[in-house]
Amino acid sequence: MGYPPPMDQNALKKQVGEAALKYVRDGMMLGVGTGSTVNFFIEALAASRIQLKGAVSSSEASSQRLRAAKIEVLELNDATTCDVYIDGADEVDRGLRMIKGGGAALTREKIVAAASRQFVCIADGSKLVDVLGKFPLPVEVIPMARSYVAREIVTLTGGQPEYRIGVKTDNGNVILDVHGLSITDPVKLETDLNQITGVVTNGIFARRPADVLLLGTPDGVKTSKA
Numbered sequence: 001m002g003y004p005p006p007m008d009q010n011a012l013k014k015q016v017g018e019a020a021l022k023y024v025r026d027g028m029m030l031g032v033g034t035g036s037t038v039n040f041f042i043e044a045l046a047a048s049r050i051q052l053k054g055a056v057s058s059s060e061a062s063s064q065r066l067r068a069a070k071i072e073v074l075e076l077n078d079a080t081t082c083d084v085y086i087d088g089a090d091e092v093d094r095g096l097r098m099i100k101g102g103g104a105a106l107t108r109e110k111i112v113a114a115a116s117r118q119f120v121c122i123a124d125g126s127k128l129v130d131v132l133g134k135f136p137l138p139v140e141v142i143p144m145a146r147s148y149v150a151r152e153i154v155t156l157t158g159g160q161p162e163y164r165i166g167v168k169t170d171n172g173n174v175i176l177d178v179h180g181l182s183i184t185d186p187v188k189l190e191t192d193l194n195q196i197t198g199v200v201t202n203g204i205f206a207r208r209p210a211d212v213l214l215l216g217t218p219d220g221v222k223t224s225k226a
C-alpha cells in the first residue's frame, strides 16, 4: 500500500470531460460530440450552473443525453455556428489531427466541428500517437456503393477495408473500417478518400484539426494548443 492505484481509462476520460467545462461559458452555443468521453462531459455540464444559449449535437445518442439534462438541442441550420465544439477522438497526434468515427458519428462530427469557432478535443492518454492509422480508419459510405468504394480504397491506400456489420449511421449509411494504414500525410489522405464516389466522408480530421487538446494522464490533464 502507500501508492494510489493507477487510474483506469474511464477515470481519465472523466477527468478530461470535467476539465472541458473550463472552455464553456454562459450564453454560448455549444457543439457536442459523441462517445464515452463526451458522455462524462455532458454529465459534468448537467451538474454545473452554466446556462447555455443551446447546443448542437453530432448524434442522436448525444442529443438524447443533452435533452435528459434539460439542455436545449438545436439544428445546426438554426444555430448557424457554435462558439466551442467539445469532442473525443480515437487517435490524436501532436499536430492535433485525429482519427474519429469509432462511434460511427464522424460525418455529423465533422460538420459541427467545421461550423465551430474552437474545437476542444478531450481524450485519455492512450489516444495519443506519433502517426495516425493504428486505429482502423472509419469511412462513411452510401450503402449501394459499399463494394465499389472498398475496392477503390484498396487501390488508393493498400489498406484493408472491413464492413462494420450491423451498424447504420444516423444518416442511414454504412461504415468501412480501413485497417493497416500508416497515415504520414493526413491532409492528403483525408482529401483523396473523399474524392471516391460513394464516400460521404472519412474519419481523418486533419483539414480541420482541434485547436486545443486536453489529454487525461495519471499526472493530471495536459493541455496542448495548435
Ligand SMILES: O=C(CO)[C@H](O)[C@H](O)COP(=O)(O)O
Pocket (backbone or CB within 6 Å): 033, 034, 035, 036, 037, 038, 087, 088, 089, 090, 099, 100, 101, 102, 103, 104, 105, 106, 109
Ligand atoms: O469519434 C467518435 C465517435 O464517432 C468518438 O469521439 C471516438 O470514438 C472516441 O470515443 P470514446 O470517447 O468513447 O473513446
